[in-house]
Amino acid sequence: MADLSQTNAPIYEALRKFRRMRVVPFDVPGHKRGRGNMELTEFLGEDCMNVDVNSMKPLDNLCHPVSVIKDAEELAAEAFGAANAFFMVGGTTSAVQSMIMYACKEGDKIIMPRNVHRSAINALILTGAVPVYVNPDVNRKLGIALGMSVAQVEQAILDNPDAKAIMVNNPTYYGICSDLKRITELAHAHGMLVLVDEAHGTHFYFGENFPVTAMAAGADCASVSMHKSGGSLTQSSFLLLGKNINADYMRQVINLTQTTSASYLLLSSLDISRKRLALGGREIFAQTVEMAEYARSEINDIGGYYAYSRELVNGDSIFDFDVSKLSIYTLPIGLAGIEVYDLLRDEYDIQIEFGDIGNVLAYISVGDRKRDIERLISALSEIKRRFGKSGSDMLTQEYISPVVAETPRKAFYAQKRSLPLEETAGLVCSEFVMCYPPGIPILAPGELITDEIIEYIKYAKEKGCQMTGTEDINIERLNVLDY
Amino acid sequence: MELWFTERHTPNVKFSIKVDHQLYSGNSEFQRIDVFDSKEFGRFLTLDGYMMLTEKDEFIYHEMITHVPMAVHPNPKNILVIGAGDGGVVRELTRYPSVESIDLVEIDELVVEVCKKYLPTTACRFDDPRVHVFYEDGVKFIRRCNDQYDVIIVDSTDPFGPGEGLFTKEFYGSCFKALRDDGIMVNQHESPFYDEDAAAMQRSHKRIVESFPISKVYQAHIPTYPSGHWLFGFASKKYHPTNDYNGTKWSMQGIKTRYYNPRLHTGAFALPCYVEELLRDVE
Numbered sequence: 001m002a003d004l005s006q007t008n009a010p011i012y013e014a015l016r017k018f019r020r021m022r023v024v025p026f027d028v029p030g031h032k033r034g035r036g037n038m039e040l041t042e043f044l045g046e047d048c049m050n051v052d053v054n055s056m057k058p059l060d061n062l063c064h065p066v067s068v069i070k071d072a073e074e075l076a077a078e079a080f081g082a083a084n085a086f087f088m089v090g091g092t093t094s095a096v097q098s099m100i101m102y103a104c105k106e107g108d109k110i111i112m113p114r115n116v117h118r119s120a121i122n123a124l125i126l127t128g129a130v131p132v133y134v135n136p137d138v139n140r141k142l143g144i145a146l147g148m149s150v151a152q153v154e155q156a157i158l159d160n161p162d163a164k165a166i167m168v169n170n171p172t173y174y175g176i177c178s179d180l181k182r183i184t185e186l187a188h189a190h191g192m193l194v195l196v197d198e199a200h201g202t203h204f205y206f207g208e209n210f211p212v213t214a215m216a217a218g219a220d221c222a223s224v225s226m227h228k229s230g231g232s233l234t235q236s237s238f239l240l241l242g243k244n245i246n247a248d249y250m251r252q253v254i255n256l257t258q259t260t261s262a263s264y265l266l267l268s269s270l271d272i273s274r275k276r277l278a279l280g281g282r283e284i285f286a287q288t289v290e291m292a293e294y295a296r297s298e299i300n301d302i303g304g305y306y307a308y309s310r311e312l313v314n315g316d317s318i319f320d321f322d323v324s325k326l327s328i329y330t331l332p333i334g335l336a337g338i339e340v341y342d343l344l345r346d347e348y349d350i351q352i353e354f355g356d357i358g359n360v361l362a363y364i365s366v367g368d369r370k371r372d373i374e375r376l377i378s379a380l381s382e383i384k385r386r387f388g389k390s391g392s393d394m395l396t397q398e399y400i401s402p403v404v405a406e407t408p409r410k411a412f413y414a415q416k417r418s419l420p421l422e423e424t425a426g427l428v429c430s431e432f433v434m435c436y437p438p439g440i441p442i443l444a445p446g447e448l449i450t451d452e453i454i455e456y457i458k459y460a461k462e463k464g465c466q467m468t469g470t471e472d473i474n475i476e477r478l479n480v481l482d483y
Numbered sequence: 484m485e486l487w488f489t490e491r492h493t494p495n496v497k498f499s500i501k502v503d504h505q506l507y508s509g510n511s512e513f514q515r516i517d518v519f520d521s522k523e524f525g526r527f528l529t530l531d532g533y534m535m536l537t538e539k540d541e542f543i544y545h546e547m548i549t550h551v552p553m554a555v556h557p558n559p560k561n562i563l564v565i566g567a568g569d570g571g572v573v574r575e576l577t578r579y580p581s582v583e584s585i586d587l588v589e590i591d592e593l594v595v596e597v598c599k600k601y602l603p604t605t606a607c608r609f610d611d612p613r614v615h616v617f618y619e620d621g622v623k624f625i626r627r628c629n630d631q632y633d634v635i636i637v638d639s640t641d642p643f644g645p646g647e648g649l650f651t652k653e654f655y656g657s658c659f660k661a662l663r664d665d666g667i668m669v670n671q672h673e674s675p676f677y678d679e680d681a682a683a684m685q686r687s688h689k690r691i692v693e694s695f696p697i698s699k700v701y702q703a704h705i706p707t708y709p710s711g712h713w714l715f716g717f718a719s720k721k722y723h724p725t726n727d728y729n730g731t732k733w734s735m736q737g738i739k740t741r742y743y744n745p746r747l748h749t750g751a752f753a754l755p756c757y758v759e760e761l762l763r764d765v766e
Contacts, residue, residue, distance in 0.1 A: 298623075298626075347652060348651065348652050348653050349651075349652075370620070371620060371622070371645065371647070371648050374620050374622040374623045374648055375622060375648050375651055375653055375654075377623075377626065378622050378623075378625075378626050378648075378651075378653035378654065378656075378657055379651075379652075379653040381626050381653070381657070382652070382653045382656040382657065382660075385656070385660060386656065
């Protein structure tokens, strides 16, 4: 990589060169540069089909990179300040799972906040690792789970000195960060790895005045959703490694579940996006923050809504806040977040990221235009005028501390039976129940079902949350362990 | 030498005007602005290559978007105009001595400057003391307005580009809120003729119907707009555009027009069957 710099995009450059060579394809994919599937080619465009090609010598191979992919990964590592970087084509889910599978074998303990993404708990099913949950602190007013307090993490470490790793969200979906640096120091002092889910933190690496990144905090692994704030195609991500991780072994772990036909559309999108952020990220994210700050102040001006920001910071469970996130508390206008989310789409043709019981999140990025931000603000103002009511009878969202009865793996594979939701109190659930987005489980496999949880599920369904995870598509029945 | 301005009205239809010479070309923060001179239509203004007005036929558009609501409202004093940086609507409004204030909200300051310089036939009344110009996004401006206007005229460009916010439900809802209890909103309502224009027209009609108790549509013939058949929306909290209309009273004011007159006012609300059907589909 001696003569390469961040102005290069080796995979992209190799694809352009390859296209000019007009190689005759007698290999897969069978659409043969789109000619074999004209309807798809007309839909996606010839340029796109032309670079949907297979691994080959001039284009390297993601499973075993030796040339252009290796170069691109090294450039990415440099851009993110990591010792190594992997291009991931199975979403950030695959990056989260790889880092957990690297750190834990069957029976190993891993300390994690309960408000992790489902992909982390899925990895526990795959590996058989045992979760030690740290209950996140909760903001009672907003009803959202926050970060982990350092004291609680320390207690978990002291109670479980044999744990192999600690997992941290940086930030949460709502933009909230724990004290990653101190947690990392604590974990390392006790010989544990620090795995960071940075699905919502790509921009921390390139913008100014954002919370600390996993790599800067000295963490060991980070999964970064380049396709969220980084601008690459959906499903493309990075896995970043610190200096104490064996990258060659990590590659073997990744290859356990990764496709052998990695899409060059995804790979080139990662490559081009990394270059773009490395060269212009500072400016791009300054603009994003400016738009988010503007929207926040206008929305708070409407009254009723509360678009929150750094004022929440408390030095511990909200150690820092990502100001590019536009999270809005809606209960004071008498509407659940999910109701505002639905009204925005159905009445105003505006699709936002998610709505839960008390909040909505609008995802702001460099792709936004000022005039679209104006529309969002006006639509919120109109929703308040047309649909707002007194907020007294609203259920505030509560984080419900889970009772773990079995490991996720045991529960998932155990003998089970299906019961109507109402009859499951006191039994152990064998599947996930969650609203998606955000995809943070209300129940995970192996957890005890309580009356409180049943009531919560019913309320979320009634308000129109999109519930997923269960075998029964209508979430009227749950699978429980059959002891 | 032949120099032609061409606008695509559909992917398969073009409309061209022979250009004598170009007077101005420039880019603002929002759009490309051009002014041409031609033998047939005189000077004309285009934004991002779309025809906005020509000196020959602008009177039709500006009279119809202005005098219809001004003649229905019994006592219009406070007027809000959104868009209309060319000054044509303001020119018509300033002819009413009873009007007390005209707020004009235009997103693009350069449009106003260019029009003042090159299109004096429309941009000729900006110095009237009743006129207040605000350079900002109309969607933002109106968000903070409550119960304060008698008439709102939405002279938007097209439902794509910088003007697209002016075709949204949140905008129409904000207009409703900004109007007094007997207020009227009139808007540029696209054309019913070509498929894509008709779809945009239906979308905006649907959103207005959902926002106002009275929502009617009227038409005019504008030769330089796609198909020449153009519509305006009349949305109102109280007054019906023809039942509550007193043509004699309007005539008494002695405003001289070239297109609008009381008989045409009533007639303009009589629509062809296919247009009625398009509207009914979304009501």
